[in-house]
Amino acid sequence: MKKISVNKKTLYVVESHNQVLEAWESCTRQNVFSLDFHTDSREAFQNYSYWKADSEIKSGLYRDHEKRKKEIIDQKINQYLEKEITIKQINDNLKNDEHLDFSVRVDMIDTVFILSKNSNASSSNPNVYIIDGRNNYRNQRILEYSPPCIPGCEKSIHDEKCRYMRADSSLEDFVLDTAIARAKNFKSSFFENYILDIDCDFFNTEKSLYPENFETFKKLIRESDFITIALEPECVKICLLEGCRLNSEIILSRLITIIEESQI
Ligand SMILES: [Zn+2]
Structure with missing residues (x-):
């Protein structure tokens, strides 16, 4: 920037x-x-959550793609709100x-x-x-x-x-x-x-x-x-x-x- x-x-x-x-x-x-x-x-993290959930399901970790996607999105947003990750780190996946x-x-x-x-x-x-x-x-x-x-x-x-x-x-x-x-x-x-x-x-x-x-x-x-x-x-x-x-x-x-x- x-x-x-x-x-x-x-x-x-x-x-x-x-x-x-x-x-x-x-x-x-x-x-x-x-x-x-x-x-x-x-929606925020659509692309990131789609592929992350996809690979997790292929590895047998999860079953429900939609549900897992939502969890991944919520997790990212909470990590930002809790100041665990910066806006630059957010942008890495947005x-x-x-x-x-x-x-x-x-x-x-x-x-x-x-x-x-x-x-x-x-x-x-x-x-x-x-x-x-x-x-x-x-x-x-x-x-x-x-x-x-x-x-x-x-x-x-x-x-x-x-x-x-x-x-x-x-x-x-x-x-x-x-x-x-x-x-x-x-x-x-x-x-x-x-x-x-x-x-x-x-x-x-x-x-x-x-x-x-x-x-x-x-x-x-x-x-x-x-x-x-x-x-x-x-x-x-x-x-x-x-x-x-x-x-x-x-x-x-x-x-x-x-x-x-x-x-x-
Ligand atoms: Zn016209």
């Missing part, structure tokens, strides 16, 4: 998204407003889409709101609420908001043109204002105490980094307690739209320029 100070704003830059936990650990149960291509809302669940389960973070491009029809994680999905809200602390297109698009099927338009508009005021209003619907005090979290794969076209109107983004930067940025170079490559040339370093450098301007 690299700590950078830009005009009095602190940003923490990490490679893998789950490493942001190292920065979030020092916070005071803030909210997180996250911009990401993916929702990153898988995937880059399992950190949000971990952060709310150990009460590091209060509520997470994710504005993502990738949408899930349902979630197996009981801590996740999909906004505009099929289920009722039960005070879940991870809120996924993945609108299929930009606000106001009335096409019944969002086509290729929509995909580019949506990517290009990622930071435009009318996009972020809508997301912010949705977050406030769930928690009116959300933006009184929050961390701005950005995964570089949220940016899929060059134009997405040069919005026409982005006062809202600048305000989000200014009023945040601090910012975390995940480089995720491979995800950036995979999520790029055809014909676009971006990489994590270009995105980071442009974000730093915007942060600099926002702080004036």
Whole structure:
């Protein structure tokens, strides 16, 4: 994790998204407003517990895979809460889409709101609420908001043109204002105490980094307690739209320029 100070704003830059936990650990149960291509809302230690339980069952130590998985997850979380293991040790066994669940389960973070491009029809994680999905809200602390297109698009099927338009508009005021209003619907005090979290794969076209109107983004930067940025170079490559040339370093450098301007 690299700590950078830009005009009095602190940003923490990490490679893998789950490493942001190292920065979030020092916070005071803030909210997180996250911009990401993916929702990153898988249950903590899904991958680790799956394979560990699998090998234990093959060695004849246990029989019930689901039950053993749950025990392994609970054990990891308790070890952290009892301060037997550090956040770095947690990250050794956490995937880059399992950190949000971990952060709310150990009460590091209060509520997470994710504005993502990738949408899930349902979630197996009981801590996740999909906004505009099929289920009722039960005070879940991870809120996924993945609108299929930009606000106001009335096409019944969002086509290729929509995909580019949506990517290009990622930071435009009318996009972020809508997301912010949705977050406030769930928690009116959300933006009184929050961390701005950005995964570089949220940016899929060059134009997405040069919005026409982005006062809202600048305000989000200014009023945040601090910012975390995940480089995720491979995800950036995979999520790029055809014909676009971006990489994590270009995105980071442009974000730093915007942060600099926002702080004036
Ligand atoms: Zn559309």
